[in-house]
Amino acid sequence: MPNRKSASKSLRKNVKRHEINKAVLSELKTRDKKYLTLVTDKKFDEAKSYLKDYMVKLDKAASKNIIHRNKASRKASRLTKKLNGAISARTA
Numbered sequence: 001m002p003n004r005k006s007a008s009k010s011l012r013k014n015v016k017r018h019e020i021n022k023a024v025l026s027e028l029k030t031r032d033k034k035y036l037t038l039v040t041d042k043k044f045d046e047a048k049s050y051l052k053d054y055m056v057k058l059d060k061a062a063s064k065n066i067i068h069r070n071k072a073s074r075k076a077s078r079l080t081k082k083l084n085g086a087i088s089a090r091t092a
Contacts, residue, residue: 021066028057028067035079039086047083054079 002008031054038047062072
């Protein structure tokens, strides 16, 4: 329990930020699962457009320090690689 007025305000802010960050992380996980199902179902055109939107969300989360910028970059790279690998496997 905070003892000072500023500490109680800080606690309220932290709780609010925690809820927002949790929602963003949950959305990123949901998008990740949906993207992977699109790739495994071989819906490549839909997956490409979905990947663009997903990358925007990743970059935004990284810019707001919800996730580390290197993690966002690594995730985008791996997802692109997975899509390109699935497309090339289909044509080969």
